[in-house]
Amino acid sequence: MENLLFACNAVLPTFAIVLLGSSLKKIGVLQDTLIQQGNTLCFQVLFPILVFFNIYAAEKINISYLKLVVIALTVIAVSLLILLFVVPRVTTDRRRMSVLIQSIYRGNFMLYGLPFSQVLGGADSAAMATSIMAATLPVLNIIGVFVYSFFSEVKGKPDLKGAAVQSVKNHILWGVIIGFVFRMLNIPLPQFLDTAGMDLAGIATPLAFLLLGGQFCISSAKKNWKALMVGLGVKLVILPVVVLFAVIYGMGITGSELVPIFIFCAAPTAITNYQMAIQFDADAELAGDFLIYSMLFSVLTMFVLIYALRSGGWL
Template identity: 35%
Template sequence: MESFLVAVNAVVPFLCYITFGYVMKIKGVVKEDFLQQLNKMVFKVFYPFMTFYNIYKADASSLPRPVMLIFCGISILVLEVILVLTVPRLVKENPRRGVIIQAIYRSNFVLFGLPLTVSVFGDVASSVAAMVVTVVITIYNTTSVVILEMFNSEGKTDVKTILVNVVKNPLLQGAMVGLVFFFLGIHVPKSLLTPIAAFADATSPVALFVLGGTLHFNAIRGNLKYLVPALSLKLLVLPAVMLALGYAFGLRDLELFLLVAIYGTPVAAASYPMAQNMGGDGELAGQFVVISTVVAVGTLFGWIFFMKSVGLI
């Protein structure tokens, strides 16, 4: 029951933000054209602050085992390669290909995985989890840009154009600056760090508010053929496969739980504004975020209960 409440407490705020945005649009308080402009602002301004701050504040005093970082990095990259090779064979529409690939491999590790990890293992796990976040988020932010550029609405995959757009991507720019400050030990004055932290904290609520306001439920039925198999793979199959592989590679306890936090949490909220602004199917991306957030209440409880029952944590 405690594990279930942990999952619920992590998910319900997200549902509240989405519902609030949807109600405000229905009431006429905000118009969809305003929300689209706000969406661009979230993508170009808020998310760079969040990626910078998440990396900058990581605690270097408690590092996870190298095998854990290597396993996480390689497993994500291998999964992406498999998806890039297989999804285009199954999905005809180019804008949907990148969105589906991103939905399967990219999770809301920062906002779901970290609270769950600390709740199960205590504050002692926060530093280890934060360093894993640094690796995972850096890979997410880099590769997601490349994948969305490969499968944009124009169908262009020119290498030069992709590289230029990767370098210009706001999320990646924030992450790169954060890594520079982190590794060089550059100190940000509190007078500047406070507003940076405030913008970072506001990113997900605003992004999910916009998502709720631009969500069209009548379109979900038409996308079920993409939503059901992709989310089944993401929330059920991938965590099982990664737990088995992680155990085989010698990962135990907290390390195994972090794999569930990486692969079994809902689709990253950032995937929605990225798809909207980079030629992907933004509507489908938003539906992935909303539905995975709801379904994850049950699946996360199931994984936590299973791992405790068999003695993995």
């Protein structure tokens, strides 16, 4: 019963906020303009402040951070290679190939990584998650441009330079970099800035999930149900189970170190995948369905995985 309550307390509060956001959108409290402006506020201001304080206020920074970053990058590379080989053999529609590849291996770690790491593993896990985010965000953005460009029916070379420039300009990445500089050089913050910054950091995650709920709507997935079932099974079940088995039994990683890796693999697909599908004239309908239903079914899959990890003594 204790493990069941732990899993419930880890998953349900977040999705309660998402449901509240969806309800507020339906009754007109959350308008599209407010959602758009709120997302800009979150990802350009509040999340950079949050990741800065995750690093700045971390109790310790050690070699385990680098180890987890290497694991995350390895997961990306291996998953991508397998999907590039398998997906073209299960569908002939190039516009769907890029969507399936991106939606399966790229999860919404930027939004899910920090709050779930904090709940499941505390401040240490959140700091580790921040390090993984900083290392993987530029890589994922560049790979995303390459994958969508390669399978796109719109002619033109992948703008990898543009993707790299955009990654360097990312506010969250700079929040991490500045956090490491302040931490390593032991630069103190004035008390009023420390208090104000921590208050702002506390707003970031609940506001982001509330706005996410405002964008949540169930669309018809009859046309895409086969691709969805297979893709969601791989994304939400097979990928996290395989990675967790490898890092637990192969590398002996448990506890706070396991948490960010678990979230990295188990989080629902990233919103960026849908946006890029539109940009590159891929199958945006499939990308949108994958985004919505991965978010919906992840409530169940993450609950079950957290319960299993807790029962096994690995969390």
